[in-house]
Amino acid sequence: MLGLVNTPNGTAPVELRELAEPNPAPNEALVQVHVFSLNRGELRSFRNNEAGWVPGQDIAGVVLRQAANGEGPPVGARVVALVDEGGWVQRVAVPSHRMAILPDAVGFSQAATLPVAGLTALRTLRHGGPLIGRRVLITGAAGGVGTLAVQIAARSGAHVTAVVGRRDRAAGLIELGATEIIEGIDAARGRFALVLESAGGASLIKAIQVIEPKGTIVVYGNSSTEPSTISFTDFRAAPSARIQSFSYFYSEAEERFAPDLALLVSLVGDGSLKPRIGLEQSWREIATVADRLRDRNVAGKAVLLVEAS
Numbered sequence: 393m394l395g396l397v398n399t400p401n402g403t404a405p406v407e408l409r410e411l412a413e414p415n416p417a418p419n420e421a422l423v424q425v426h427v428f429s430l431n432r433g434e435l436r437s438f439r440n441n442e443a444g445w446v447p448g449q450d451i452a453g454v455v456l457r458q459a460a461n462g463e464g465p466p467v468g469a470r471v472v473a474l475v476d477e478g479g480w481v482q483r484v485a486v487p488s489h490r491m492a493i494l495p496d497a498v499g500f501s502q503a504a505t506l507p508v509a510g511l512t513a514l515r516t517l518r519h520g521g522p523l524i525g526r527r528v529l530i531t532g533a534a535g536g537v538g539t540l541a542v543q544i545a546a547r548s549g550a551h552v553t554a555v556v557g558r559r560d561r562a563a564g565l566i567e568l569g570a571t572e573i574i575e576g577i578d579a580a581r582g583r584f585a586l587v588l589e590s591a592g593g594a595s596l597i598k599a600i601q602v603i604e605p606k607g608t609i610v611v612y613g614n615s616s617t618e619p620s621t622i623s624f625t626d627f628r629a630a631p632s633a634r635i636q637s638f639s640y641f642y643s644e645a646e647e648r649f650a651p652d653l654a655l656l657v658s659l660v661g662d663g664s665l666k667p668r669i670g671l672e673q674s675w676r677e678i679a680t681v682a683d684r685l686r687d688r689n690v691a692g693k694a695v696l697l698v699e700a701s
């Protein structure tokens with residue numbers, strides 16, 4: 393079978409090569425991959441991993457063989473799944489508790505946007521508790537996580553302030569549920585019960601300045617790659633506020649992956665959640681797609697279509 397393999401010293405970050413067929417463990421299904429999505433965080437992994445490594449976490453496809461232990465979706469089921477790595481292939485072994493069956497109304501491309509970005513949006517917002525009537529600030533609101541977080545927060549009754557880096561990236565965010573859009577976190581006014589912070593550096597420092605007493609700042613990225621210098625006195629106006637680190641793989645118990653993925657695709661299926669696909673191309677074009685994503689020229693998610701043969 394074909395798969396995309398890491399080539400850190402090549403002319404492109406990854407290239408298609410022939411790979412061995414997967415050998416699923418008893419708790420793993422064999423899935424034919426139809427679509428996968430590319431996350432900005434994965435761009436760094438090209439540089440940080442050795443040659444020959446197979447990337448890929450977000451996939452959608454069809455179960456070719458159910459897990460030998462009888463758990464998980466049956467043969468022929470259309471599924472969305474999250475794998476630790478190795479998903480950018482034609483066929484992959486997936487733990488049965490890491491996938492969910494797709495409603496008929498949900499396509500593979502929509503589904504593939506959800507595992508990393510959707511779980512991050514859903515689970516970071518949970519740190520805010522009940523959101524009805526509360527103010528939520530979301531940095532990187534035009535990105536894959538941000539557009540989903542805006543929708544879920546608004547559906548939960550929050551007043552959402554969406555932060556974008558450039559005004560041209562604000563298109564559609566009001567329609568998705570944002571109450572207001574600001575260009576840069578420095579434009580934030582008032583205080584917020586919850587801040588989803590993905591930029592780091594000066595952005596995190598500003599987030600501390602606008603969090604309310606007992607509020608929560610969830611840190612799930614550092615796109616600026618800049619450090620933040622924090623002092624105890626920064627919290628003088630926000631007593632008992634906290635900074636919460638986040639990792640989608642370890643934020644909740646393993647058995648929560650399938651139910652949370654099922655929740656996300658059900659919201660897409662009933663029209664409550666609209667994944668924003670900014671780019672959809674053949675997986676053979678991944679080098680071009682990666683460049684556009686790195687340069688922030690993709691509004692929403694980038695998805696890649698996998699050829700069966």
